[in-house]
Amino acid sequence: MIGFAAPWFLLALPAAALPILLHLVRRHEPPEVAFPAVQYLADATRDHRRRAELRHLLLLIARTLLILATVLAAAGMRLTRGAFGSHAPSALVLVVDNSASSGVVVDGEPLLTALRAAADAVLDRATPTDRLWLRTATGPAIPGSPAQLRERLAALRSTASRLDLGAAVREARELVARSERPGEVVVVSDLQQNAVTADVGDVPVLVLHPETAPPRNRRLAMLGASAQPWGPDGGVVTLSVSGSDTAAVPLAFTVGNRAPRDLLVVPGIPVAERVVGVATGWTTLRAALPPDEFRADDERTASLRVAPPASVRWTAGDRFLDAALAVLVADRRVTVGGGVVVGELGAGPSVVTPPADLAMLGALNRRLAARGAAWRYGGTVQGEERSDSGMLLPSREAITQRVRLEPAAPGGEVLATVAGEPWVVRSGDLLLLGSRLEPSWTTLPLGTAFVPFLDALLSRAIRGEFLLPDAVAGVPIRVPDRVTAVTRAGRLERVEGGAFWSPEMAGVYHLLVGEDTLGAVSVVLDPRESDLARAVDGSVRSLWGATTVSGLTDGPSRAFAAGGRGDLRGALLLLALLCVCAEVGLASRAGQRN
DSSP states (O other): OEEESSGGGGGGGGGGGHHHHHHHHTOOOOOOOOOSOHHHHHHHHHHHHHHHHHHHHHHHHHHHHHHHHHHHHHTTEEEEGGGGTOOOSOEEEEEEOOSGGGGOEETTEEHHHHHHHHHHHHHHTOOTTSEEEEEOTTSSOEEEOHHHHHHHHHTOOOOSSOOOHHHHHHHHHHHHHHHTSOEEEEEESOOBGGGOOOOOOSSOEEEEEOSSOOOOOEEEEEEEESSSSBBTTBEEEEEEEEESSOOOEEEEEEETTSOOEEEEEOTTOOEEEEEOOOOSEEEEEEEEOOOOSOGGGSEEEEEEEEOOOEEEEEOTTOHHHHHHHHHHHHTTSEEESSSEEEESOOSSSEEEOOOSSGGGHHHHHHHHHHTTOSEEEEEEEEEEEEBOOOSSOOSOOEEEEEEEEEEOSTTOEEEEEETTEEEEEEETTEEEESSOSSTTTBSGGGSTTHHHHHHHHHHTGGGTOEEOOOEETTSOEEOOTTOOEEEETTEEEEOOTTSEEOOOSSEEEEEEETTEEEEEEEEEOOGGGGOOOBOOHHHHHHHHSSEEEEETTTGGGGTTTTTTEEEOHHHHHHHHHHHHHHHHHHHHHHHHHO
């Protein structure tokens, strides 16, 4: 293929006809000479005419070529080496967007089918001498031959993970730059507007996207239960739908194995449903919209824990603890009884705080050791500190005094930290706090986080259960220390407790410790995947620079063009110089003869 850096210079191409016109206008007619030796003159005239015609023809060619070469050089003529069936050895990173939005149905088929076909067409132009990589939404770029990458493409499926196209292009450009070859990046994507982030580089980028407009979409924006675990009185489930219109939409809401409950929901207006009579244990809540072209966000699930309220007792006299526990009793989150002891070490499950008289720490440590606790109290720490945000205590509370918690035996678990050090720990049915729940030790009793913190301690932590906040598919989360496996829809996956783990799909994952289910996490689709609006071509060029945007059908033929393109300006200028020399030589010779 031929390209031009400054095509407007091609307007001067008609000037190439000037030598021809001049040649026609100024045709030289040999003079008639009267001389006795007629035959001799006739022969000389024919020879002279042939030489003159040849010289004029060569001058015509030289001058025409001079003008053509000058104009084409000024226009920046470039030639794609691939136009002759191959291209120079190049480096190419193929970014194929198989994020959740690639599952949208277009003309009866998932969009990913068309994206794969375009990516295949790009690989068809590759040669064995090219260096190739394939980058998808689920991982780093993978090198391979055209055949190997074609096999990976055939197995590619839409994933719940999200792909930041700007980050992918940045990574791909670095690969091409390190290859020390001419090359480019080819992005095959639905080109979601919110996925196109900025990246400026010199490596050319070819973007292939669908020509048709994305469909309209509605999504289930919320499915959440009130504070868990629920007691026998049940609780409230909140649902909401988002979309580009305000027309009410039917929604099927299901609790466990019960029959679906039909609701009519207006996008943008949450609906609260009271649910009672749920059996003790782990239950799955499910909500579903009528399927549209993007089905991944038409259904949502959430985990629900139902358990009897904990029975607690505490020593009256601490007004902050008294007030908070009174609220929990009134809300039937806990009951007054002989179960969990709060504030000191009891014979059974206990929430232990340091004694008011720190001289009693030694005696408390001996009693903890007698209970087989994995933790003991150490030295005191005073100063302005803040708790680290975590699952048990999301807010960062001020801590002015604490007693260090030190491991005394294996098996302990850290639930909350201050400055990276254990502040709330668990050992069997014991919870140890590093600070007393008093304003002189921490501001926690003075804030709104105090009652939810106590609720979490008494309803879940003392039982050793986990209820993680909603997670996003494809985004790593830290697994609690004791968890050994996760299970979803009957599929078991081994995980390492305390390490990060990425859920691949949306849904409810139950957390297992051995064979016991001690927690759950609801994984949802990234809400940005539901916004199918496409980026404007000009915006993509502006954000990425050196970028060509094309359709899925015609675009693959442009692959390998940037890396294999030759600049012909030097050769054209050399040709123009040769034409000048030839013209001068021919003209000088004609002048000498004349």
